Amino acid sequence: MSPSRRFKDEVFEQFARIGKAVASPKRLELLDILCQGPRTVEVLADQACLSLANASQHLQVLRASRLIEAEKGGLYVTYRLAPGVEGFYLGLRGLAESRLAEVEATTRAFLAARGALEAVDAAEVLRRALSGAVTVLDVRPVEEFQAGHLPNARSVPLAELRARLTELPRDREVVAYCRGPYCVLAIEAVRVLREEGFTALRLDTGPPDWRAAGVALAAGP
Amino acid sequence: MSPSRRFKDEVFEQFARIGKAVASPKRLELLDILCQGPRTVEVLADQACLSLANASQHLQVLRASRLIEAEKGGLYVTYRLAPGVEGFYLGLRGLAESRLAEVEATTRAFLAARGALEAVDAAEVLRRALSGAVTVLDVRPVEEFQAGHLPNARSVPLAELRARLTELPRDREVVAYCRGPYCVLAIEAVRVLREEGFTALRLDTGPPDWRAAGVALAAGP
DNA sequence: TCAGTAATCAATAGATTACTTGATTATACG
DNA sequence: CGTATAATCAAGTAATCTATTGATTACTGA
Numbered sequence: 001m002s003p004s005r006r007f008k009d010e011v012f013e014q015f016a017r018i019g020k021a022v023a024s025p026k027r028l029e030l031l032d033i034l035c036q037g038p039r040t041v042e043v044l045a046d047q048a049c050l051s052l053a054n055a056s057q058h059l060q061v062l063r064a065s066r067l068i069e070a071e072k073g074g075l076y077v078t079y080r081l082a083p084g085v086e087g088f089y090l091g092l093r094g095l096a097e098s099r100l101a102e103v104e105a106t107t108r109a110f111l112a113a114r115g116a117l118e119a120v121d122a123a124e125v126l127r128r129a130l131s132g133a134v135t136v137l138d139v140r141p142v143e144e145f146q147a148g149h150l151p152n153a154r155s156v157p158l159a160e161l162r163a164r165l166t167e168l169p170r171d172r173e174v175v176a177y178c179r180g181p182y183c184v185l186a187i188e189a190v191r192v193l194r195e196e197g198f199t200a201l202r203l204d205t206g207p208p209d210w211r212a213a214g215v216a217l218a219a220g221p
Numbered sequence: 222m223s224p225s226r227r228f229k230d231e232v233f234e235q236f237a238r239i240g241k242a243v244a245s246p247k248r249l250e251l252l253d254i255l256c257q258g259p260r261t262v263e264v265l266a267d268q269a270c271l272s273l274a275n276a277s278q279h280l281q282v283l284r285a286s287r288l289i290e291a292e293k294g295g296l297y298v299t300y301r302l303a304p305g306v307e308g309f310y311l312g313l314r315g316l317a318e319s320r321l322a323e324v325e326a327t328t329r330a331f332l333a334a335r336g337a338l339e340a341v342d343a344a345e346v347l348r349r350a351l352s353g354a355v356t357v358l359d360v361r362p363v364e365e366f367q368a369g370h371l372p373n374a375r376s377v378p379l380a381e382l383r384a385r386l387t388e389l390p391r392d393r394e395v396v397a398y399c400r401g402p403y404c405v406l407a408i409e410a411v412r413v414l415r416e417e418g419f420t421a422l423r424l425d426t427g428p429p430d431w432r433a434a435g436v437a438l439a440a441g442p
Numbered sequence: 443t444c445a446g447t448a449a450t451c452a453a454t455a456g457a458t459t460a461c462t463t464g465a466t467t468a469t470a471c472g
Numbered sequence: 473c474g475t476a477t478a479a480t481c482a483a484g485t486a487a488t489c490t491a492t493t494g495a496t497t498a499c500t501g502a
Contacts, residue, residue: 004405005270007331011403012246012253014324015317019249022240024460025233032233041479049226054461056480061459066320075469075478088316095309096236099287103235110228182232184225245490262449275491277450296448296499444502451496459488466481472474 021065022092026050027058031081031089034068035208036140036179037147038080090212107181116187118202125203129153129175130215135168136203137161137176139189148207148217150177155221158185161192173199180206242286243313247271248279252302252310255289256429257361257400258368259301311433328402337408339423346424350374350396351436356389357424358382358397360410369428369438371398376442379406382413394420401427 022028029048033039039047045055059079062068067085071078081089097103111117129136129150136153138145145155156164158178168174174193178185186202193200207217243249250269254260260268266276280300283289288306292299302310318324332338350357350371357374359366366376377385379399389395395414399406407423414421428438 003331003334007327007405008250008403009246010327011324012250014321014327015249015314016244016246017321018313018317019240019243019245020459023237023244024240025230025237026460028236028240029229029233042477051462052479053463053481056478057460060480072468072479077479082320084316084319088312091309091312092239093236095305096239098305099303100235100238103232106228106231106235110224113224182229184228241489247490272492273449274451274493277448278491281450293449293498298449445500446502447498447500449496449498452494454492455490456492457488457490460486462484462486464482467479468477469479470475470477472476 017065018067018088021062021067022089024058024061026054027062028089028092030055030058030062031067031085032093032180032182034079034081035086035089036144036206038071038078040076040078042076044079086208087212090208111187114187114191116190116202120201122204125175125201126205126210126215128173128201129177129203134173134175137168137174137189138178139176139185140178144179146220148211148219150210151216151218153177153218158189158192161189162196165193165196168198170198173201175201175203177203177206180204180208238286239288239309242283242288243310245279245282247275248283249310249313251276251279251283252288252306253314253401253403255300255302256307256310257365257427259292259299261297261299263297265300307429308433311429332408335408335412337411337423341422343425346396346422347426347431347436349394349422350398350424355394355396358389358395358410359399360397360406361399361404365400367441369432369440371431372437372439374398374439379410379413382410383417386414386417389419391419394422396422396424398424398427401425401429 022031026048030044033044033047041056041059042052044059045052048055050058059068063070067082068079069082071080108117128134132152136150138149138153138155139158139161141157142155149155176186176189176193181204183206190200190202210217243252247269251265254265254268262273262277262280265280266273269276271279280289284291288303289300290303292301329338349355353373357371359370359374359376360379360382362378363376370376377388397407397410397414402425404427411421411423431438
């Protein structure tokens with residue numbers, strides 16, 4: 001075999017390490033979760049519905065291909081995305097959305113089943129959310145809100161929403177968001193809000209998308 | 222299992238179709254080749270050093286994940302990249318380059334073995350090539366040159382280089398390029414040119430990279 | 443209609459991968 | 473020092489993937 005053939009084989013073998021890392025749905029879900037910020041193994045396993053051992057193994061695969069980094073602090077190991085990986089993941093996701101009709105079909109079917117199909121343009125909802133003309137709700141857990149949120153959003157985790165409805169003005173439209181297009185918190189939040197008589201819309205993007213799009217996010221409480 | 226868990230599983234399963242498609246070094250090499258333009262199965266098999274049947278199977282995997290499209294014309298089937306795939310591939314390659322030290326190590330070792338290690342900055346070489354101050358050689362086969370090339374490049378396929386050296390002015394620096402950073406044609410061309418007394422440099426990017434960077438390419442003869 | 447060529451299909455063996463289970467390591471804390 | 477907890481390791485099985493081989497299909501042109 002020629003030296004240049006061997007060279008190419010070696011180089012593409014390396015490229016394929018990245019490909020193999022993202023060849024598993026569960027590893028992609030782990031990356032998706034890590035786009036929200038660093039997490040411990042336990043939390044990742046829980047959110048992705050994996051056994052602890054299985055999650056640990058997937059995380060080690062991702063780590064071996066350098067897509068994530070681990071940091072040990074006391075009893076816990078915290079994993080975080082490596083630089084450049086968020087953009088790559090969003091690119092992969094976007095390619096799947098644009099090339100694989102099944103993604104949209106599945107999403108539509110799921111939304112339809114909960115009566116959440118919207119006729120409103122996503123960019124328009126984001127514009128309204130940024131304009132200050134509507135009440136913007138971040139329905140993720142508080143820690144995630146604090147790690148980064150839309151400038152004029154207020155944190156009302158889904159679990160607390162019903163109890164805190166009195167905080168919300170009834171004469172303004174509400175826009176709710178969560179982690180991104182495939183997170184279900186905001187869908188549920190909009191359902192609750194409408195049930196209670198609010199005019200509510202879902203913003204079907206999340207902090208990772210906005211960061212990639214260059215939207216300035218706020219942090220802290 | 223909850224409906225939202227099922228929904229997520231289905232969605233990430235779809236995303237993983239893209240991941241699985243790029244989990245094989247040979248499929249990545251096929252995508253790399255297809256970045257240069259549409260090709261028949263035979264040509265792809267030949268360039269990627271695959272048996273015809275094996276190449277066909279890999280192409281069908283890529284096609285099933287919608288990364289490439291096939292068009293049958295007479296006896297030949299021509300495959301081409303689907304929209305958005307070139308950018309995704311370059312993103313994956315870039316991530317591998319930035320995250321996997323082995324890629325650079327392998328490349329450096331290969332270049333060093335042929336005495337082709339350069340101390341010149343890649344962006345600077347491209348600037349010179351675009352400036353018109355140097356002779357720019359496109360050493361790929363003529364068809365590829367015609368499909369798209371740097372504005373002031375001239376086509377001198379590597380196979381013809383020695384025979385056509387008299388066409389080149391000896392008092393100007395020569396910059397040679399080929400398909401991209403992992404194509405070896407330009408490396409060889411620079412070796413030949415230096416052997417013959419020219420001052421020659423290699424431009425280690427190619428048409429796909431320039432398209433992605435927004436450089437206007439010329440087409441035709 | 444028949445021969446020749448491009449491409450695909452089908453079947454297979456060998457390698458790789460995913461998930462489970464039970465054991466083990468490392469750290470914190472009483 | 474011993475116990476509890478987070479995480480990893482190790483081994484085994486089932487499933488999946490890769491490359492090869494030989495057969496088959498689809499089209500061209502004599």
